[in-house]
Amino acid sequence: xKTKLFLTVDTEFSIGGAFDDPVRYTPVGEQAVLCQIExxxxxxxxxxxxxxxxxxxxxxxxxxxxxYLFGDQPMRDLALxxxxxxxxxxxxxxxxxxxxxxxxxxxxxxxxPPTDHMNGRSLEQLTEWLNxxxxxxxxxxxxxxxxxxxxxxxTDRAVYEAMEGCGLTVSSNIAVGxxxxxxxxxxxxxxxxxxxxxxxxxxxxxIDRQIGSHIHHRSLTITGAxxxxxxxxxxxxxxxxxxxxxxLTHPFEFVKYAVPGLTNMYPSRVNQGRLRKLCAFLAENGDxxxxxxxxxxxxxxxxxxxxxxxxxxxxxxxxxGRMVENVLNDHVxxx
Ligand SMILES: [Zn+2]
Numbered sequence: 627x628k629t630k631l632f633l634t635v636d637t638e639f640s641i642g643g644a645f646d647d648p649v650r651y652t653p654v655g656e657q658a659v660l661c662q663i664e665x666x667x668x669x670x671x672x673x674x675x676x677x678x679x680x681x682x683x684x685x686x687x688x689x690x691x692x693x694y695l696f697g698d699q700p701m702r703d704l705a706l707x708x709x710x711x712x713x714x715x716x717x718x719x720x721x722x723x724x725x726x727x728x729x730x731x732x733x734x735x736x737x738x739p740p741t742d743h744m745n746g747r748s749l750e751q752l753t754e755w756l757n758x759x760x761x762x763x764x765x766x767x768x769x770x771x772x773x774x775x776x777x778x779x780x781t782d783r784a785v786y787e788a789m790e791g792c793g794l795t796v797s798s799n800i801a802v803g804x805x806x807x808x809x810x811x812x813x814x815x816x817x818x819x820x821x822x823x824x825x826x827x828x829x830x831x832x833i834d835r836q837i838g839s840h841i842h843h844r845s846l847t848i849t850g851a852x853x854x855x856x857x858x859x860x861x862x863x864x865x866x867x868x869x870x871x872x873x874l875t876h877p878f879e880f881v882k883y884a885v886p887g888l889t890n891m892y893p894s895r896v897n898q899g900r901l902r903k904l905c906a907f908l909a910e911n912g913d914x915x916x917x918x919x920x921x922x923x924x925x926x927x928x929x930x931x932x933x934x935x936x937x938x939x940x941x942x943x944x945x946x947g948r949m950v951e952n953v954l955n956d957h958v959x960x961x
Contacts, residue, residue, distance in 0.1 A: 627867060627869070628913075628914060628915060628916040629860070629863050629864045629868060629869065629870065629871055629914065629915050629916070630869060630870040630871070630915075630916050630917075630918045631860070631870070631871050631872075631873070631908060631915050631916065631917050631918065632685060632798070632827060632870065632871070632872045632873070632917075632918055632919065632920055633677075633682065633684040633685065633873055633875070633917065634684065634685045634686075634687060634775070634798060634829075634872055634873065634874055634875070634920065635673060635684055635685070635686045635687065635875050635876065635877065636687050636689070636718055636775065636874065636875075636876050637659055637670070637686045637687065637688045637689060637701075637704065637705075637708070637718065637876075637877060638658065638659070638688075638689035638692070638718060638720060638876070639653060639654060639655050639656075639658045639659065639689065639692045639696065639700075639701070640653060640654040640658040640878075640886075640888055641653050641722060641886075642654040642658075642886050642887050642888060643885070643886025643887060645722070645725075645735060645739070645740055646886070648732045648735065651886055651887055652887075653692075653695055653696075654887065654888045655692070655696050655700050656700050656704065657888060658877075658878060658888055659701075659704055659877045659878075660704075660877070661877055661878055661880065661881040661883075661891055662891075663881065663891050663892065663893060668880050668881045668891070668893045668894075668898070669877030669878055669880055669881060670704065670707075670708070670877045672877075672880050672898060672901075673875075673877060673880070673901075674707075674708070674711045674713075676898075676901055676902060676905055677711070677713065677905070678711060678712075679905070680905035680906065680908070680909045681909065682905055682908065682909075682917050683712050683713050683714060683917065683919050684713050684714070684917075684919070685713070685714040685715075685716055685773075685919045685920040685921065686705075686708045686713055686714065686715055686716070687716050687717065687718035687773075687775040687798070688701065688704075688705050688708070688715055688716070688717065688718055688763075689701070689718040689719065689720050689723075690717065690718075690719065690759050690762040690763065691719055691720055691721060691722075691723035691724055691755075691758075691759070691762075692720075692723045693723075693762060694723050694724055694725075694726040694727050695723060695726040698762075698765065698766065702766040705766060705768060706766070706767075706768075709768065713919070714919035714920060714921040714922075715763075715768055715769070715771065715921075716771045716772065716773040716774070716775065716796075716920050716921065717756075717759050717760065717763060717771040717773065717774050717775070717794070718774075718775045718777075719744070719755055719756075719759050719774070719776065719777060720742055720777040720778075721741070721742055721743075721744065721755060721777060722740045722741065722742035722777070724755075725740035742777050742778065743777065743778070743780045744776040744777055744780055744781060744782075744785055745780050745781055745782040745784075745785070745807070745808075746782065747784060747785075748784075749784055749787055749788055749791075752784060752785060752787075752788035753788045753791055753792060756774070756788055756789065756792040756794060757792055759771075759774075760792060760793075760794075770793075771794065772793075772794060772795055772796050772920075772921060772923075772924045773794060773795075773796035773797060773798065773920045773921070773923070774789055774794050774796075774797050774798075774799065775797070775798050775799060776797075776799045778804065778805060779799060779800060779801040779804045779805050779829065779845075779874075780805045781797075781799035781800060781805075781807055781812065782807055782808065782809065782812070783809055783812065783821075785797075785799060786821045786822050786824045786826075787822065789824050790822055790823045790824060794824070795823065795824060795825060795924065795928070796824065796825045796826075796827065796920055796923045796924065796926075797821070797824050797825070797826045797827070798826070798827045798828065798829065798872055798920060799826065799828075800812060800813075800814050800826060800828035800829065801828065801829035801831060801845035801874060802814065802815060802828075802831040802843055802845065803829075803831040803832075803843040803844040803845030804829075804845050806843075814826060814828040814831075814935055815828065815830070815831045815832070815843075815935055815936065815937045815938075816828065816830050816831070816863065816868050816870075816871065816934075816935060816936050816937070816938065817868055817869055817870060817931075817932060817933070817934050817935060817936065818869060818870055818923075818926075818931040818932065818933070819931050819933050819935070820928040820929055820931045820933060821928070822928070823928050824928055825923055825926055825927075825928040825931055826931075827870060827872050827920060827923065828872060829845045829846060829872045829873070829874045830845065830846040830859065830863070830871050830872055830873065830938070831843050831844065831845045831846070831937070832844060832846065832859055832937065832938040832939060832940055833937060833938070833939040833940070834855075834939075834940050834945045835942075835945060836939075844940075845874065846859060846871075846872075846873050846874065847873070847874045847875055847879070848873070848875040848879050848880075848897050848900050848901055848904075849875070849879040849894075849897055849952075850952075851900075851940075851948060852900070852944060852947060852948035852951050852952075853899070853900045853903045853904065854944045854947060854948070855940050855941075855944045855945065855947075855948050856873075856900070856904060857903075857907060858940060858941050858944055859871075859938055859940060860907070860915065862938050862939075863936075863938060864914050864915065866936050866938065867934075868934070868936050868938075869932055869934075870918070873904075875901070879894070879897050880893065880894050880897050880898050880901070881893055881894055882894050882959065892959055894955065896951065896954075896955040897955070
């Protein structure tokens with residue numbers, strides 16, 4: 627059996643420190659996605675060029691509540707460009723952007739600060755957000771989304787109930803290495819799962835360190851894992867008969883920058899190299915791996931999910947190598 631691989635790109639603007647210090651910082655729009663350096667886009671541009679070169683379609687989870695600050699045009703234009711390049715568009719929401727509905731948001735920061743999490747919310751609130759997000763997609767002339775990714779992969783059971791009510795049938799809301807949901811049946815590490823009537827394609831979470839009974843979990847991202855580590859996980863997933871594997875990335879993972887304003891950008895040669903090696907590997911190993919989009923899961927009913935929840939382990943020597951590589955990558959500008 628081929629292992630399906632979903633490349634997912636959370637495509638979002640940045641608050642850029644504005645909630646902490648609105649005098650010094652302003653939110654960052656297109657540049658947070660394009661990551662232009664001397665006229666060349668090292669974020670979205672690099673991703674689209676790389677996917678095209680290797681004949682890959684990825685899923686872009688596009689954040690739409692930024693419209694409350696930036697209006698429709700900036701993200702809509704990016705979404706249309708991503709779609710025109712043959713990729714899949716699905717819904718990503720960061721409720722913190724709805725804070726800008728308040729004209730007096732700067733004055734409010736101290737008394738009623740913004741929140742971004744989607745767990746612990748009422749069904750009414752979730753339903754309103756989901757319908758709002760779907761409406762923005764439709765207003766932009768895009769196909770109605772079938773799938774959701776919640777802000778920062780924070781979710782609970784109520785999110786799935788709200789999704790059912792809004793006709794969103796597929797989710798990729800879970801990455802246990804980033805956020806561990808309270809409900810044990812949402813603590814999913816790999817594969818496809820049925821949650822009510824929703825099909826959850828969780829981001830792959832694996833064990834990267836184990837000291838005695840202390841287990842450290844990590845979710846698979848481009849910036850977080852070396853190529854050697856990712857390759858081992860792919861091969862182990864296939865050998866373990868895992869039906870699908872989701873990788874998470876963002877356009878800004880392919881540049882280095884100063885926080886919080888995303889200034890002083892440099893290309894991240896290490897992370898760009900990791901994605902290119904992954905794409906080349908997938909192109910060469912079509913007998914074992916099949917690149918798929920989340921949108922293609924629309925035809926799968928949730929009850930058909932196998933639901934096996936294999937927890938893979940990365941080889942310790944590759945984890946050690948990655949730790950060194952990531953420290954160098956973080957501290958050496960030209961890598
Ligand atoms: Zn996000």
